[in-house]
Amino acid sequence: MKLWVLRHGEAEPHARSDAERNLTDHGRKEVLSSAAQLIGQPIDAILASPYVRAQQTAELVREALGFEAPIRTVPWLTPDSNPLTALERLDSADNLLLVSHQPLVGNLIGLLQHGHLRSPQAMGTAFLAELEGDWPLAGLMALNSLRQP
Numbered sequence: 001m002k003l004w005v006l007r008h009g010e011a012e013p014h015a016r017s018d019a020e021r022n023l024t025d026h027g028r029k030e031v032l033s034s035a036a037q038l039i040g041q042p043i044d045a046i047l048a049s050p051y052v053r054a055q056q057t058a059e060l061v062r063e064a065l066g067f068e069a070p071i072r073t074v075p076w077l078t079p080d081s082n083p084l085t086a087l088e089r090l091d092s093a094d095n096l097l098l099v100s101h102q103p104l105v106g107n108l109i110g111l112l113q114h115g116h117l118r119s120p121q122a123m124g125t126a127f128l129a130e131l132e133g134d135w136p137l138a139g140l141m142a143l144n145s146l147r148q149p
Contacts (some may be wrong), residue, residue: 003141004131006057009028
């Protein structure tokens with residue numbers, strides 16, 4: 001299985017709530033640059049945080065790839081979600097793209113690579129990580145690449 005983890009693009013600094021922050025124009029450009037890295041990849045599903053900036057990021061990627069399936073919005077991909085809970089939800093061998101936030105993405109990538117939460121992966125806006133392994137289990141996936149826009 002391959003797992004791609006994409007942090008949302010740059011977002012506005014303020015909104016009524018953190019969940020309502022929109023992507024900036026620069027953030028949209030960052031996302032499109034990262035989406036180009038996914039062209040031709042065998043993605044079976046796109047899962048995204050319910051936060052606006054992650055939804056906008058996922059939609060830009062979906063459009064750029066011509067991906068026909070709808071984006072699956074899941075509540076366990078928010079910034080403060082527990083990476084152990086997220087890992088429990090990754091129970092398939094499908095090739096997935098996760099669109100989420102820091103600190104969750106860095107903690108999840110570190111957990112998948114190292115088997116613990118002590119070595120999170122640094123992830124700037126619109127950074128794209130590609131991991132590979134037989135199953136999404138703690139410590140059993142390899143980080144193939146980390147790309148910035």
